[in-house]
Amino acid sequence: MGTKQKFDGYASQYDEWFMKNDNLFTSELRLFKKVLGDITGKKLLSVGCGSGLFESYIDCSNVEGIEPSEDMGKIAEKRGVNVIKYGMIEDVDLPEAAYDIIYFNGSSSYMEDLTPVYEKSLRALKEGGKLILLDVPKESAFGFMYLLGKSLGTYDHEYLKDTMPELPYPLALAASGVWHSTEEKINVLKDLGVTRFDFYQTLIKNPLYTNEEPEEVAEGYKSGGYVAIIAEK
16 A cells, blocks of 8 residues: 555554553453454454454454554464455445444544444444444543643653553554544444444553553443443344
């Protein structure tokens, strides 16, 4: 692709951050596995599959991926994800009623207008299929931290002194995010006709402490730094 994407050049930093924050990663991975459930025999689509880091911990033989960053997508392919398109989901023609599960693992936070993207995803789901949105909510402590870092242009500021985890998410990636609230995403889905929801969350502790030990997944969405919305078609 000729256009440089947001994550081009950051693939190694992205994976390295999760590996250094290994307990935080374990918490997020537990949420990821919980909401996907038993995927045996199911067809999945990962929108913004990134480097396929999370997929490398599941059987991803039936996981297809769409990824704007060629840097990231090439790594995902090596990890077993079938990357069907290098580009934005807005530019992809998805077949109707083709997938059992379509999920956005953090990728909604890099999309301005969610309505057409979610609408396209719902059309591509089989009846009874699930659209799963995993994200750092804008209203969470992590969301506030990223937005403040983005506004200040640095994490190294007196306003953030004694609040930051040892290894915060790379500022270049946090600053390029759009960051939506959970309620915003729920309302978009409701406007598209979704009526059946489930919610799960993790990273309940403040960011300063989330890497001390892995957390268990909890129901709901009003406390977590990483939240999953499961919308059933």
